[in-house]
Amino acid sequence: MAVVTTTYTRDPGFEVDFGDDDPGDPKNYPLWYRGCCIFFVSFGxxxxxxxxxxxxxxxxxxxVEFNIKSQTVAVLGITTYLIGMAxxxxxxxxxxxxxxxxxxxxGAMFSFCILILPCGLAKSLSTILIVRFFGALAGxxxxxxxxxTxxxxxxEEHRALAFSIWxxxxxxxxxxxxLVGGFVFQYMGWRWTNWVxxxxxxxxxxxxxxxxxTYAPxxxxxxxxxxxxxxxDPRWWSRYDEKKKLWPLLKMNLSRPFIMACTEPICIFWNIYIAVVYAIxxxxxxxxxxxFSGLRHWSPGMTGLSYTGxxxxxxxxxxCEPLIRRMIAAHKPDPVTGKIPPEAMVSIVCIAAICIPVGQIIFAWTxxxxxxxxxxxxxxxxxxxxNCAVFIYASNYLVHSYGIYAASALAGNSVFRSVLGGTxxxxxxxxxxxxxxxxxxxxVGLLELALVxxxxxxxxxxxxxxKKSVLISSMQADKEKLEKKKRKMEERAERQEKELVVSEKMEV
Known part of the structure; x- marks a missing residue:
């Protein structure tokens, strides 16, 4: 599975790439704009x-409205939604x-917005279940x-903070x-939970x-x-130009999350762990x-407030992200890269993995x-x-591990957690x-404890x-080739500049 499609026989002088301080490079967008982008995708x-x-x-x-007797049947709305997300x-x-x-x-958000309409106007539960699936698929x-994004x-050095904010x-x-749905249902009815x-x-x-x-390729x-x-001039090219036809390319990209989920040890174990945590x-x-509603007889709005903990x-x-960042930075740098290894983020997940079953078991007995x-x-x-720390730092670990294909790694993870979370x-x-x-x-607390x-x-x-991952090794090798090529181009540019200076002096 190639990381990028690079053709080294092409003229490097015609390669299109980001320059130093290139305003078109997403990482060089103004700080205020990048902050807005994080807010936008967070609110989404x-x-x-x-x-x-x-x-x-x-x-x-x-x-009441659809005369449903079974609570399990009514809960199917969560199931179809999460499977749609998967x-x-x-x-x-x-x-x-x-x-x-x-x-x-x-395209996705336009579809998501439109597909809420049939749910709010639904005349049967089956309509809601089906439409919520497709709405979730878009959302x-x-x-x-x-x-x-x-x-x-x-x-990379500010990514943990950005993920925390997002x-x-x-x-x-x-x-x-x-919380919102409880008060909206109590005072305006269940249909308004859709309109909001x-x-x-x-x-x-x-x-x-x-x-x-924002996607550089x-x-x-x-x-x-x-x-x-x-x-x-057809000689202009980028290292991300695809040479495959649409359908083979689509097949490769759609299959990648499943391939990674089944072949990459990191994805396999993190998918299992995060899926169980998410489902619980x-x-x-x-x-x-x-x-709270059944045993303590709270109103829907007050039951919504019970989630504030x-x-x-x-x-x-x-x-606590600044404190957590210092904890991560305190780890010994990788001798090869000189950077803090991704496993430093897993140290936070270890602490979080203990907090989750502790909170669950206390809740169970109180x-x-x-x-x-x-x-x-x-x-x-x-x-x-x-739960929050697992979500942030486990996702960050996958992003750091898989780089340009982080979206595929996270997509495979999303499938596992959504399917289990829905069932x-x-x-x-x-x-x-x-x-x-x-x-x-x-x-369920003991199940979480067993996966610690x-x-x-x-x-x-x-x-x-x-190190044993084929995909990560391939990515690293490709990165080294690109860096080597970039150094050669810089050296060639320096030689040409020196030759030009010498030529000008000789002319004088």
């Missing part, structure tokens, strides 16, 4: 994720590597492609969904219209094509209404009415902080009914695993 991710969980607040209204990630992330981020964002662009515009959206989306999201999606579409392209391909057209987080959006935990993880309500909400703080909540109502809230919560060794193994042996 917030909107897409918010729609997945705000649905849970309107379930009582759906059951399918969309596989399609849209590779397409962004073929055509650039911007056209995918524009997944904001989850699968946004980390790639952040990576496109932010230098993650304010997707990490708080699951919490904001039931549609308004937000319209704003996101306008934001995407204001964003320039797409920009260089466009530049090379423009140069060829303007000059009429979404199980919480079934468990909280059972505990998880939200506070997420904010704590994000606010959620019943015999314990004051504040205690289970406080238990959400370590749970939320752990596990279906078991929630029956599991809590059969085992009771104490033991049901304990069961995964980040610890990668923290200790991740550098060895990366």
């Amino acid at each position: 991710a917030l909107t897409a994720v918010l729609y997945s969980t705000s649905y849970t607040s309107g379930i009582p209204g759906l059951k 399918v969309g990630s596989v399609i849209l992330a590779p397409l962004s590597e073929m055509y650039g981020r911007r056209p995918i964002y524009l 997944s662009a904001m989850i699968s492609n946004a980390p790639g 952040v990576s496109d515009i932010v230098p 993650s304010l959206g997707p990490m708080n989306g699951p919490v904001v969904g039931p 999201v549609m308004i937000c999606a319209g704003v996101v579409f306008i934001m995407m219209c204001l964003m320039k392209e 797409a920009i260089l391909r466009q530049r090379a094509a423009k140069r060829r057209k303007e000059t009429g 987080l979404y199980l919480g959006f079934v468990a909280y209404p059972i505990v 998880i939200g506070i935990g997420s904010l704590v993880a994000i606010v 959620c019943t009415p015999n314990v004051h309500w504040i205690v289970p909400i406080i238990a959400g703080i370590p749970f939320g902080a752990g 596990l909540p279906l078991a929630g109502p029956k599991m809590y009914e059969t085992l009771g809230p104490n033991w049901a919560g304990t069961l 060794p995964i980040p610890f193994v990668f923290y200790k042996y991740g550098h060895v695993i990366r």
Whole structure:
């Protein structure tokens, strides 16, 4: 699987590339503009994720209007949405590597906005389930492609901070969904949980219209094509020019997330770990209404407020980013690259991996009415902080490991976590009914505890695993070739400059 399509027989003098301080290089965009881009994609991710969980607040209204007796059937709206996100990630992330981020964002967000309309006007649950699948397929662009956008515009040394800022959206989306949805359903009805999201999606579409392209290979391909057209000289080229026809190229790009998910050890284990953590987080959006609405008899709006513990935990993880960055920077640099190894970020995931089951088990044994309500909400703080840290730093680890194909690595991860996140909540109502809230919560907490060794193994042996990766080795070899070629071009330019100076002196 080639990292880039480079033709070394071409004249290097006609290669189109970014120059020093090139304003067209996404990493050289003005700081204020890059900040706006991060805000735009963060708000887009917030909107897409918010729609997945705000649905849970309107379930009582759906059951009454459509005469649904089974809670499991009503919860299917979460399942179809998350499966749609999984399918969309596989399609849209590779397409962004073929055509650039911007056209995918524009098409996806326009479709997402329009597909909310049938849900708000639906006359049956089946309509909602089907349309939510396709809406999620479109909305997944904001989850699968946004980390790639952040990576496109932010230098490596500031990437962790940028990811932390961006993650304010997707990490708080699951919490904001039931919080807003609860009060909207209580005072305006379940249909308005759709209209609120549609308004937000319209704003996101306008934001995407204001964003320039950020994917460097797409920009260089466009530049090379423009140069060829303007000059009429076919020798102009970029190292990202594709030589394959559309369908073979599409097949290769669409299959890449699955190939990486099945062949790359890093992807295999992180997909399993993150998928379980993500699925249990979404199980919480079934468990909280059972505990607070069912056992404590809270109103829908107040039940939405019960998620604030998880939200506070997420904010704590994000606010602590400067401290976390110092912890990462304290690691010994890689002797080969001279940079802090990606495994330094896994050290944060190790801490988060312990916080998650601790918060889950505390919640499990304090959620019943015999314990004051504040205690289970406080238990959400370590749970939320752990989930947020896993999401940020595990994703960052994948981005650092796979570079230009980070979007494909994250897309494969998104498939695993979305499928499991969509199916596990279906078991929630029956599991809590059969085992009771104490033991049901304990069961999932022990499952999270059983997977804790995964980040610890990668923290200790991740550098060895990366060296054995065929794809990463190929990327490194290609990078070294490009650097070698760049040095040769610089040396040749220096020689030509010296020869020119000597020639001018001789003429004088």
